[in-house]
């Protein structure tokens with residue numbers, strides 16, 4: 001029997017004997033050095049951080065490239081720190097699921113310290129202030145989901161907690177970003193020390209999103225006389241505070257029970273997944289694919305260690321933008337969304353199993369190679385064709401990855417515009433290509449509308465994944481049944497013309513009729529979704 005919670009007292013031997021990779025550096029020394037002179041603090045203690053950033057730093061510690069590790073702060077879901085970090089002395093187990101079926105299990109010790117970003121927890125907050133005052137701090141990074149950067153409510157006014165912070169100033173913050181900007185203010189007061197604030201979230205132009213959030217607090221505080229103008233100048237000066245853009249890619253599903261069972265078979269009896277009160281799915285272990293990309297705009301005013309030795313790719317902003325577009329608009333995420341929609345409709349519960357369905361495989365190959373690649377901009381540092389080949393032949397079919405269409409189907413209404421709309425716009429702008437050449441993208445659009453009926457292709461009801469637009473779009477489909485003869489054009493017109501959903505008004509780009517035709521065919525009877533796909537692919 002092995003206990004992860006015993007690891008700091010009993011050492012790594014039993015884990016090593018059970019075939020786990022274990023820290024090869026002197027962890028005590030590493031922790032002491034990190035506490036004394038931190039270089040990287042990360043906000044967002046969720047799964048991707050543990051699978052990716054913490055593992056890269058672990059490798060660099062093992063190689064002797066680094067002698068200090070990471071500090072992590074969690075400002076949204078404190079339960080993660082209390083239940084998943086502290087009981088294990090900040091260790092975690094990374095389970096890497098390789099495509100050949102082999103599994104690599106590693107004990108990750110690179111997180112030296114974990115803290116709640118809670119202004120009411122005075123000791124944690126003053127420690128964070130101390131970290132932000134240190135000369136050595138070079139990077140504050142974030143994986144806090146796209147929601148983490150949003151300061152406003154859907155009606156455009158500030159959220160309550162944001163407004164409270166704007167009024168009370170940097171010394172009494174309660175909102176997430178307010179607390180971050182308060183810490184940055186501490187750093188400013190400590191001598192305008194330079195730092196890179198690096199969003200590593202999956203959203204387009206993420207650095208600018210982070211800047212906008214930070215700048216909003218600073219300028220609102222300046223307006224109210226709560227900070228001096230030098231603070232705003234500090235944030236706007238790229239030699240003091242930078243906001244590099246990044247592109248991150250590593251499929252990291254929620255902790256899966258099959259992995260937990262595997263750890264138990266190895267004798268680890270205290271590694272159980274939890275769902276926190278804030279709905280984070282987290283465990284002392286994390287499961288992820290092997291493939292990973294983190295492309296970062298190389299702009300670090302307080303310098304940085306040689307993280308490229310851990311595989312991060314440093315480049316200019318324009319290249320990050322191109323890589324991001326390549327991944328999100330063409331080579332990965334459109335394929336993922338197509339599999340999510342049709343996976344739910346065809347009752348699949350594993351992405352990898354969908355790749356064994358010839359029709360679905362042809363669908364995503366066509367979306368990538370035929371419809372997407374002709375308009376993708378080559379970023380240079382990664383070849384789109386090679387990237388797409390790997391997605392199709394290595395990553396998505398990986399039978400050992402417990403990733404589900406239902407997870408990816410989350411928030412589809414927010415994803416269609418960026419994942420498909422950009423390709424449609426590129427066809428519109430092209431002299432040689434025409435939107436009427438597109439068949440597969442309209443099939444996905446019709447598929448999503450069919451998905452919104454909440455009835456699968458066998459005629460059975462299923463639960464739609466969470467999506468902020470459901471209450472708006474679902475009512476259109478509430479009275480439709482398979483086999484109904486309806487005026488599809490009249491039903492769908494308000495949706496098809498909504499450019500917020502698709503990135504374009506489908507009438508303006510000549511695709512509305514095609515989507516209506518496909519949708520009509522998909523609602524004819526049970527089995528009609530698959531038949532429609534077969535007919536047009």
Ligand SMILES: NC(=O)C1=CN([C@@H]2O[C@H](COP(=O)(O)OP(=O)(O)OC[C@H]3O[C@@H](n4cnc5c(N)ncnc54)[C@H](O)[C@@H]3O)[C@@H](O)[C@H]2O)C=CC1
Pocket residue numbers: 043044045046047048049074075076077143144145146147148149176200201202203248249250251252253280281282
């Ligand atoms: N899981 C994946 O495959 C990948 C995830 N990412 C990025 O990382 C983000 C987080 O992913 P995971 O760590 O896997 O998810 P997770 O569910 O394990 O953790 C989510 C993290 O975001 C925080 N969070 C959630 N809502 C928040 C809010 N409203 N304000 C501030 N913080 C909030 C949580 O407290 C937690 O730290 C994703 O949204 C994505 O942008 C990027 C590449 C791959």
Ligand SMILES: O=P(O)(O)OC[C@H]1O[C@](O)(CO)[C@@H](O)[C@@H]1O
Pocket residue numbers: 202248249250251252253333336407408
């Ligand atoms: O939920 P989304 O944004 O569709 O992303 C699906 C997955 O694919 C990725 O884009 C791969 O990096 C991850 O960010 C995410 O886990």
